[in-house]
Amino acid sequence: MTHDSRPTTRLYYTDATLLTFDATIVAHDGATTRIILDRTAFYPTSGGQPHDLGTLNNVPVVDVEDGDEQIVHVLATPLPAGTVHGVVDAARRRDHMEQHTAQHLLSALAADHFGWETLSVHFGAEHSTIEFDVANASTAQQDELMERARAAVVAAYPITVSFEESADAIAVGLRKAPPREGTLRVVTIEGIDRSACGGTHLATTAEIGAMVWRGAEKMRGHVRLSYLAGGRVLRHLTAQDALVATLARESSCAESELVEVIPKRNTDLAEARKMITALEEEVAGHRVRALFAGEGAEGVRRVVHRAAGESASLLRAMAQAAAAESRAVLIVAAPPAILVGTSADSGVDAGAALKGAFAEVGGRGGGAARLAQGSVPDLDAHARAVEILLAG
Numbered sequence: 017m018t019h020d021s022r023p024t025t026r027l028y029y030t031d032a033t034l035l036t037f038d039a040t041i042v043a044h045d046g047a048t049t050r051i052i053l054d055r056t057a058f059y060p061t062s063g064g065q066p067h068d069l070g071t072l073n074n075v076p077v078v079d080v081e082d083g084d085e086q087i088v089h090v091l092a093t094p095l096p097a098g099t100v101h102g103v104v105d106a107a108r109r110r111d112h113m114e115q116h117t118a119q120h121l122l123s124a125l126a127a128d129h130f131g132w133e134t135l136s137v138h139f140g141a142e143h144s145t146i147e148f149d150v151a152n153a154s155t156a157q158q159d160e161l162m163e164r165a166r167a168a169v170v171a172a173y174p175i176t177v178s179f180e181e182s183a184d185a186i187a188v189g190l191r192k193a194p195p196r197e198g199t200l201r202v203v204t205i206e207g208i209d210r211s212a213c214g215g216t217h218l219a220t221t222a223e224i225g226a227m228v229w230r231g232a233e234k235m236r237g238h239v240r241l242s243y244l245a246g247g248r249v250l251r252h253l254t255a256q257d258a259l260v261a262t263l264a265r266e267s268s269c270a271e272s273e274l275v276e277v278i279p280k281r282n283t284d285l286a287e288a289r290k291m292i293t294a295l296e297e298e299v300a301g302h303r304v305r306a307l308f309a310g311e312g313a314e315g316v317r318r319v320v321h322r323a324a325g326e327s328a329s330l331l332r333a334m335a336q337a338a339a340a341e342s343r344a345v346l347i348v349a350a351p352p353a354i355l356v357g358t359s360a361d362s363g364v365d366a367g368a369a370l371k372g373a374f375a376e377v378g379g380r381g382g383g384a385a386r387l388a389q390g391s392v393p394d395l396d397a398h399a400r401a402v403e404i405l406l407a408g
């Protein structure tokens with residue numbers, strides 16, 4: 017970095033709606049992809065709020081870091097020294113303002129009405145979260161909190177920023193003890209909250225628009241509530257609408273019927289599976305009896321069933337059915353799988369036989385005395401394993 021340690025003037029401190037600005041590069045790394053300006057409207061990642069995106073002289077800004085006094089803009093490509101014209105991505109900024117302002121409101125109302133202090137906040141790409149210092153938050157309490165927050169949206173309370181000396185700010189009342197001495201940036205939601213914060217906020221609670229909870233989870237003895245605010249609620253609603261429409265189309269029913277149709281289909285499916293299992297066992301019995309019917313009357317009878325495209329449960333049922341035959345060893349060859357089923361009077365331990373074959377050709381699997389199964393991905397090795405098992 018070239019050196020100029022003057023603090024960056026944070027234009028977003030006094031005007032969160034300012035999205036274009038002109039500035040001068042005062043410091044940069046040699047490659048000029050990390051630059052510091054004398055003033056900027058770009059918000060750096062801090063306080064749980066992600067950084068802005070946008071451009072400086074049409075070069076994309078890919079990251080914005082808070083170096084305490086100075087703000088570092090990370091650029092996609094180098095930028096010549098001199099003056100720059102900055103443009104902040106309006107949609108992303110607006111989205112962060114909506115999530116952040118909703119958080120102030122929810123945190124304040126939760127503290128005042130339930131005594132839930134906010135421990136941490138996170139504004140994610142999907143949803144935002146607030147971790148509260150409370151072990152449980154009932155659905156009724158969550159509902160009440162949301163009702164109160166929505167009422168505050170309707171009331172359209174002004175939100176203002178002021179710069180106050182620490183001692184003065186505390187005297188008038190601050191939600192939390194300030195993190196440091198000196199001048200504080202205080203964000204006030206009229207009649208509801210005064211918090212020291214460096215983030216970007218909306219001008220009134222009305223601008224938050226909609227808010228919805230998106231889930232609650234317990235962690236480290238605390239409750240973390242997820243929510244969506246502003247445009248995210250509408251985007252979520254649009255996506256959910258499309259999802260429900262797709263589900264209804266795929267289910268050939270009306271959207272309102274899904275709630276009955278899906279459980280009924282699940283029940284039907286479970287019954288069908290039960291019936292298929294019974295039929296497969298019956299088919300397996302017939303097949304295995306037919307396979308061994310023509311085999312010799314004396315000695316251990318070894319038979320191979322070569323299968324392709326048959327269900328795993330049917331093949332397993334066939335291997336199991338070998339136990340009911342006399343002096344039977346059934347080898348089911350369904351590459352890459354091999355199953356071995358034996359009858360007790362064959363004297364052949366299926367698991368040991370398979371293990372023996374795999375010891376020669378490689379393969380993974382195992383089993384018990386009457387039934388074993390495994391797989392050999394290589395086709396030649398698979399064929400050799402079958403030969404070994406057939407030879408006994």
Ligand SMILES: [Zn+2]
Pocket residue numbers: 116120203213214215216217
């Ligand atoms: Zn804030």
